[in-house]
Amino acid sequence: MLAFFLVAFATVLVLGYFQVQLAWWSVAAAALAAYLSSAADLGWFTGMILWTAVIALAVVLNFVPLRRKWITDRVLAIYRRILPDMSQTEKDAIDAGTVWWDADLFSGRPDWDKLLATPEPKLSAEEQAFVDGPCEELCAMLNDWEITHERFDLPPKVWQFIKEQGFLGMIIPKRYGGLGFSALAHSAVVMKLSTRSNAAAVSVMVPNSLGPAELLLAFGTDEQKDHTLPRLARGQEIPCFALTSPEAGSDAASIPDSGVVCKGEWQGKPVLGMRVTWDKRYITLGPVATLLGLAFRLYDPEHLLGDEEDLGITCALVPTDTPGVNIGRRHLPLNAAFQNGPNSGKDVFMPLEWIIGGKDYAGKGWMMLMHCLAAGRSISLPTSSAGGAKALARYTGAYARVRSQFRTPIGKLEGVEEALGRIAANCYMMDATRVMTAGAVDAGEKPAVISAIAKYHMTERARKVVDDAMDIHGGKGICLGPNNWLGRGYQVTPVAITVEGANILTRSLIIFGQGAIRCHPYVLREMHAAKDMQGEEAANEFDDAFTSHVGHVIGNGTRAFVHGLSGSRLAPVPAGAAPETARYYQRLGHLSSAFAFLADMSMVAMGGALKRKEKISARLGDVLSMMYLVSATLKRYEDQGRQQADLPLVHWSVRDALWHAQQAIDAIYANFPVKPLRWLLRWVVFPIGTPFRPPKDRHNAGCAALVLEPGEARDRLTAGMYVPKDQRDATGVLEAAFGATVACEPIEKKLREAVKAGTLAPRPGVDTAGLARDKGIISAEDYAAWQRKEALRKDVIKVDDFPQDYGRAESLEKLAREDQPPAKAAA
Numbered sequence: 090m091l092a093f094f095l096v097a098f099a100t101v102l103v104l105g106y107f108q109v110q111l112a113w114w115s116v117a118a119a120a121l122a123a124y125l126s127s128a129a130d131l132g133w134f135t136g137m138i139l140w141t142a143v144i145a146l147a148v149v150l151n152f153v154p155l156r157r158k159w160i161t162d163r164v165l166a167i168y169r170r171i172l173p174d175m176s177q178t179e180k181d182a183i184d185a186g187t188v189w190w191d192a193d194l195f196s197g198r199p200d201w202d203k204l205l206a207t208p209e210p211k212l213s214a215e216e217q218a219f220v221d222g223p224c225e226e227l228c229a230m231l232n233d234w235e236i237t238h239e240r241f242d243l244p245p246k247v248w249q250f251i252k253e254q255g256f257l258g259m260i261i262p263k264r265y266g267g268l269g270f271s272a273l274a275h276s277a278v279v280m281k282l283s284t285r286s287n288a289a290a291v292s293v294m295v296p297n298s299l300g301p302a303e304l305l306l307a308f309g310t311d312e313q314k315d316h317t318l319p320r321l322a323r324g325q326e327i328p329c330f331a332l333t334s335p336e337a338g339s340d341a342a343s344i345p346d347s348g349v350v351c352k353g354e355w356q357g358k359p360v361l362g363m364r365v366t367w368d369k370r371y372i373t374l375g376p377v378a379t380l381l382g383l384a385f386r387l388y389d390p391e392h393l394l395g396d397e398e399d400l401g402i403t404c405a406l407v408p409t410d411t412p413g414v415n416i417g418r419r420h421l422p423l424n425a426a427f428q429n430g431p432n433s434g435k436d437v438f439m440p441l442e443w444i445i446g447g448k449d450y451a452g453k454g455w456m457m458l459m460h461c462l463a464a465g466r467s468i469s470l471p472t473s474s475a476g477g478a479k480a481l482a483r484y485t486g487a488y489a490r491v492r493s494q495f496r497t498p499i500g501k502l503e504g505v506e507e508a509l510g511r512i513a514a515n516c517y518m519m520d521a522t523r524v525m526t527a528g529a530v531d532a533g534e535k536p537a538v539i540s541a542i543a544k545y546h547m548t549e550r551a552r553k554v555v556d557d558a559m560d561i562h563g564g565k566g567i568c569l570g571p572n573n574w575l576g577r578g579y580q581v582t583p584v585a586i587t588v589e590g591a592n593i594l595t596r597s598l599i600i601f602g603q604g605a606i607r608c609h610p611y612v613l614r615e616m617h618a619a620k621d622m623q624g625e626e627a628a629n630e631f632d633d634a635f636t637s638h639v640g641h642v643i644g645n646g647t648r649a650f651v652h653g654l655s656g657s658r659l660a661p662v663p664a665g666a667a668p669e670t671a672r673y674y675q676r677l678g679h680l681s682s683a684f685a686f687l688a689d690m691s692m693v694a695m696g697g698a699l700k701r702k703e704k705i706s707a708r709l710g711d712v713l714s715m716m717y718l719v720s721a722t723l724k725r726y727e728d729q730g731r732q733q734a735d736l737p738l739v740h741w742s743v744r745d746a747l748w749h750a751q752q753a754i755d756a757i758y759a760n761f762p763v764k765p766l767r768w769l770l771r772w773v774v775f776p777i778g779t780p781f782r783p784p785k786d787r788h789n790a791g792c793a794a795l796v797l798e799p800g801e802a803r804d805r806l807t808a809g810m811y812v813p814k815d816q817r818d819a820t821g822v823l824e825a826a827f828g829a830t831v832a833c834e835p836i837e838k839k840l841r842e843a844v845k846a847g848t849l850a851p852r853p854g855v856d857t858a859g860l861a862r863d864k865g866i867i868s869a870e871d872y873a874a875w876q877r878k879e880a881l882r883k884d885v886i887k888v889d890d891f892p893q894d895y896g897r898a899e900s901l902e903k904l905a906r907e908d909q910p911p912a913k914a915a916a
């Protein structure tokens with residue numbers, strides 16, 4: 090019997106692992122029954138019962154009409170009873186966008202070869218020329234202190250340059266006068282600007298994200314496109330998009346802003362139009378916009394358009410010079426200087442033609458917004474976060490080398506090294522995610538779940554990076570002024586956390602909530618069969634989806650168990666993977682099966698209530714997200730030609746992500762609401778204990794060393810950021826001081842050795858290097874280099890101070906002079 094049970098167990102593991110068809114399970118069951126009958130003395134009665142059970146089960150499971158009658162039709166009836174009804178807005182949100190690599194991760198068997206075969210996203214020559222030309226030029230024009238402290242806005246000449254060079258029309262095709270850039274190029278521009286000025290990056294990012302241009306491209310009438318897109322592309326219109334209201338923030342579909350279809354007069358002629366009342370807040374570019382994208386709920390009480398009264402959310406484009414439109418007032422979002430503020434209107438009459446897509450699209454606004462959300466969300470905030478991380482990795486590494494305490498560059502003190510290493514590794518993973526996600530958009534995806542993952546995790550990592558950078562800079566990061574290159578970034582970090590779906594909501598509700606339905610290979614099919622189909626069609630579709638679903642659960646459970654037992658050594662490694670990262674693919678293989686199994690068990694155990702179990706849903710989302718981030722990191726390592734110098738970054742970031750995923754899984758079963766399942770889940774997923782270990786200190790040290798040293802690896806990590814060459818610029822000086830500090834280290838060594846040997850005796854108030862030169866310990870050139878380095882170092886460590894009014898009076902005078910028209914200025 091022991092042999093039988095061992096053979097039976099092994100058979101289940103093999104069949105489950107390879108997720109074979111039902112027929113093979115039946116054959117295996119028959120073979121096991123035959124083995125048992127011949128090996129054990131069962132007696133004719135027990136033997137008959139055994140064979141009857143095996144044959145009956147095989148017939149019911151393999152013969153579809155019987156399977157339906159006895160099993161799946163009954164499950165379908167239960168499913169229909171318990172499946173909560175979905176509102177149209179929920180349906181629109183679920184149906185929006187596409188799924189991509191997230192579906193592979195959800196399947197429990199990601200196809201690594203497919204991912205590695207995806208071409209590396211690259212800029213075209215024209216796009217690269219724009220990044221190196223106008224974008225570089227724009228960065229050089231930007232003075233963040235002037236923008237955030239003196240003007241609270243971009244200077245007029247910068248606005249002019251942005252408009253003239255087409256920065257506001259990057260996503261608009263060339264035939265409408267736009268730049269027609271790829272998502273990657275759009276991302277490269279926003280990233281570069283983010284390394285220089287948040288206000289400039291946001292002002293460019295918003296018109297290229299979810300808003301008038303994108304909505305027009307997807308849904309506009311030809312007339313609307315021909316008229317408005319060229320004006321947007323040339324910067325003749327400044328757009329904004331107003332959805333958020335005081336009463337409707339995260340729950341944006343509940344906006345109280347409303348319009349009523351009515352007859353009225355427009356440009357002297359009687360027309361059918363809408364009288365719209367709204368009160369919006371937080372609208373970026375709203376205070377200076379000329380074209381207001383407006384979302385409101387449209388009603389048709391007089392049935393002028395049709396039978397329905399409540400038509401639903403509608404999007405219109407409203408010129409802000411329309412009588413009754415109030416714009417201009419500003420919020421002050423944590424001292425960020427991009428234009429942001431409320432706007433409102435009361436009973437403003439507008440023709441129906443202002444609805445994006447025309448009157449046929451009245452009431453379709455939510456669907457339109459959901460449809461367009463993913464592309465922008467994939468780029469804007471992930472990109473600006475990656476840009477921020479690049480700037481911080483470069484500047485913090487440089488500062489940690491230039492700044493010494495206890496006669497040691499602070500970056501070489503282990504505590505600082507730990508934080509610095511985290512910054513560098515996070516930066517690598519973030520940029521990898523940025524590029525892979527932009528590549529997906531360029532490949533035609535509108536990746537709904539991935540865009541939420543990228544938005545959440547990149548902004549959260551940016552928050553960690555800036556916290557670490559602040560800690561490393563100490564007081565230098567805290568005292569604001571033109572010489573502080575990170576304080577403003579630290580201040581505005583929560584803005585990215587809050588916008589485009591606030592982060593708590595995105596993690597708790599969206600990533601797994603939408604993923605479970607969209608990325609799962611069978612759930613959406615089952616739901617459609619249950620809710621949208623009837624009769625035979627529904628029963629057959631449900632039968633097929635449900636049976637496959639059961640096989641999927643058994644397969645993933647078995648694979649997770651086998652990988653858990655074998656330390657994931659049986660999991661596949663793609664042919665194109667480097668040997669040094671091969672184990673990570675196997676680890677991900679284990680994680681993917683474990684996650685898919687846990688996801689299904691959670692859905693079975695909690696059903697519709699999982700939506701309210703946000704903590705469980707959030708942790709499942711964390712596991713999915715970590716797998717996505719690790720995939721992007723491994724792909725980057727391959728795409729960049731397996732740079733050995735980058736290995737510490739890969740090791741640290743991948744191990745850290747796997748470790749976090751494991752912690753999330755631990756927390757899932759520790760809090761699983763169905764107690765008996767807790768033990769089962771733990772036993773199946775990690776049968777011999779938790780396999781992933783946190784990153785090692787040596788990986789962390791390797792990451793820190795990479796940004797403490799000038800060279801290719803540091804340049805590769807921070808590629809695409811703006812590096813000022815002008816030494817009047819605080820970060821320009823930092824870059825120069827960094828180079829000089831490293832170059833002078835041999836001189837420093839000579840000085841230290843001379844002091845130790847007693848040939849040089851430092852005296853308070855006396856220039857030690859000068860003494861060393863006089864004694865011939867260092868050469869005259871050494872001394873000159875040392876003097877230069879010291880001057881630069883002093884410049885770098887200096888902190889701003891101000892008169893009592895923080896220099897407001899003086900700067901207002903300066904700005905008044907600068908902004909005067911040329912004739913007046915000459916006079």
Ligand SMILES: Cc1cc2nc3c(=O)[nH]c(=O)nc-3n(C[C@H](O)[C@H](O)[C@H](O)COP(=O)(O)OP(=O)(O)OC[C@H]3O[C@@H](n4cnc5c(N)ncnc54)[C@H](O)[C@@H]3O)c2cc1C
Pocket residue numbers: 329330331332333337338339340370371372373374422429584587588589590591592593594595597598703
């Ligand atoms: C600087 C800035 C610029 C903006 N630009 C624009 C713009 O151009 N156009 C526009 O229309 N809007 C814009 N917004 C609005 C932005 O999208 C909203 O702030 C955001 O949707 C959150 O709404 P709220 O601030 O009212 O927070 P609330 O909705 O009040 O949320 C508060 C907290 O509750 C959490 N929460 C809410 N519901 C749930 C849930 N079900 N589960 C878990 N947690 C939940 C949120 O995550 C958040 O942490 C901007 C906001 C800011 C601050």
